[in-house]
Amino acid sequence: MPVIVEKKYLHLSKDEVTFTTESGYTFDELTIAYEVYGEPDIYKNNVVLVLHALSGDSHAAGKYREDDKKAGWWDGLIGPGKYIDTNEYCVICSNVLGGCQGTTGPSSINPRTGKPYAADFPKINIRDMVRVQKILLDKLGISHLRAVIGGSMGGMQALEWAVTYPTMMDKTIVIAATPALSPFNIAFNYLGLSAILNDPNWNGGYYYESGLKPDKGLSLARMIGMITYKSDELFDVRFGREKDPSGMFQCERYMEHHGQSFLQRFDANTYVYILRAMNEHDISKPYGSMKRALQRIDSDVLVIGIDTDIIYPPKYLKEFVSNLNKVGGCAVYKELSSIQGHDSFLVDIDLLGPIVKSFIQQEQTNREAKIVEL
Numbered sequence: 001m002p003v004i005v006e007k008k009y010l011h012l013s014k015d016e017v018t019f020t021t022e023s024g025y026t027f028d029e030l031t032i033a034y035e036v037y038g039e040p041d042i043y044k045n046n047v048v049l050v051l052h053a054l055s056g057d058s059h060a061a062g063k064y065r066e067d068d069k070k071a072g073w074w075d076g077l078i079g080p081g082k083y084i085d086t087n088e089y090c091v092i093c094s095n096v097l098g099g100c101q102g103t104t105g106p107s108s109i110n111p112r113t114g115k116p117y118a119a120d121f122p123k124i125n126i127r128d129m130v131r132v133q134k135i136l137l138d139k140l141g142i143s144h145l146r147a148v149i150g151g152s153m154g155g156m157q158a159l160e161w162a163v164t165y166p167t168m169m170d171k172t173i174v175i176a177a178t179p180a181l182s183p184f185n186i187a188f189n190y191l192g193l194s195a196i197l198n199d200p201n202w203n204g205g206y207y208y209e210s211g212l213k214p215d216k217g218l219s220l221a222r223m224i225g226m227i228t229y230k231s232d233e234l235f236d237v238r239f240g241r242e243k244d245p246s247g248m249f250q251c252e253r254y255m256e257h258h259g260q261s262f263l264q265r266f267d268a269n270t271y272v273y274i275l276r277a278m279n280e281h282d283i284s285k286p287y288g289s290m291k292r293a294l295q296r297i298d299s300d301v302l303v304i305g306i307d308t309d310i311i312y313p314p315k316y317l318k319e320f321v322s323n324l325n326k327v328g329g330c331a332v333y334k335e336l337s338s339i340q341g342h343d344s345f346l347v348d349i350d351l352l353g354p355i356v357k358s359f360i361q362q363e364q365t366n367r368e369a370k371i372v373e374l
């Protein structure tokens with residue numbers, strides 16, 4: 001029997017919104033889409049905040065209806081008796097600011113114009129996303145987190161959480177992400193951005209009312225992204241050089257499928273805003289140096305790399321762990337060995353799950369003892 005879950009919305013009206021982006025825009029209204037799995041304990045001390053990646057959403061686990069074709073994107077990890085056991089923990093996941101799955105984003109109606117924000121949506125960054133999640137937790141009365149966890153852009157948010165609100169969580173789990181986005185990733189993102197921005201229907205982002213969407217650009221951007229989330233070995237094993245009856249390579253069909261199906265669930269403006277937010281990701285920015293940013297981290301940190309990840313190679317993740325420990329942090333590195341590439345964290349749940357489970361359950365390091373040791 002699937003766990004039936006409900007998507008909820010926190011709507012903040014003009015009188016209630018106090019959120020200003022780092023770029024200086026104050027929203028007149030804000031909606032945050034979120035889901036909750038499990039129950040908070042009486043002290044609300046068992047909450048795990050899950051942060052989604054680029055194309056994810058608040059639907060991390062369960063099904064909305066029994067006959068849904070698919071469950072949430074981390075359903076293998078989260079649920080009763082699963083690695084993040086919702087009999088023990090209360091898991092919360094929300095759609096990011098700028099998203100297109102219920103939280104205010106470029107396709108939402110701008111109350112100042114009565115039309116979608118489109119390119120009038122303000123510039124956002126990963127810290128803005130995190131500050132909006134903090135508003136949600138405040139409204140839910142949650143002031144302490146057992147853990148924050150996320151992969152890829154979710155890992156960037158987890159890091160920002162650890163630096164921005166360092167005493168709020170016991171544990172931070174960062175999967176396949178780095179403290180600042182690498183130039184290699186920025187270059188790949190440039191291809192995705194170029195695909196959308198050069199689509200004849202782009203119209204500077206103001207395409208909602210024309211009925212003509214920049215679908216070609218968005219599907220090309222997704223296909224470019226998909227290659228970076230996989231691995232050479234995976235494609236070799238899965239598709240080889242096989243063709244379908246029409247003469248198309250299976251790997252080409254696969255790309256085509258993902259490019260087309262993305263159009264059913266994603267908005268081109270959200271893609272552009274989120275890629276730009278990822279490009280700016282750098283936890284050191286508000287603090288003047290990486291060392292100062294790392295010194296703020298107070299939680300135990302688990303960093304998980306993937307040996308075949310071409311966009312977040314393990315060497316950067318190990319370097320981050322080493323730098324954090326050098327400034328008195330308490331970080332460990334674990335690696336998944338998988339042919340799945342970057343997407344391993346979404347696919348290899350039985351490799352990832354035991355590592356996550358034991359880390360969340362472990363006692364938090366005694367920080368006072370640590371300070372004395374230093």
Ligand SMILES: CC(=O)SCCNC(=O)CCNC(=O)[C@H](O)C(C)(C)COP(=O)(O)OP(=O)(O)OC[C@H]1O[C@@H](n2cnc3c(N)ncnc32)[C@H](O)[C@@H]1OP(=O)(O)O
Pocket residue numbers: 052053054055056057073151154250251253254255257261343346347
């Ligand atoms: C952390 C986050 O929040 S991310 C949110 C989750 N992300 C997504 O849902 C994004 C879309 N999905 C994906 O990227 C992947 O499905 C993952 C990463 C979630 C899982 O990866 P995998 O289990 O390897 O799935 P895979 O990459 O094979 O994709 C399966 C799809 O490809 C299709 N497919 C597989 N082989 C072929 C082929 N030769 N030709 C055409 N289509 C193919 C399948 O029919 C299936 O289609 P469907 O998704 O429409 O049902």
Ligand SMILES: N[C@@H](CCO)C(=O)O
Pocket residue numbers: 053054055056152153229343
């Ligand atoms: N494949 C995942 C991870 C990207 O980093 C996604 O689409 O969000």
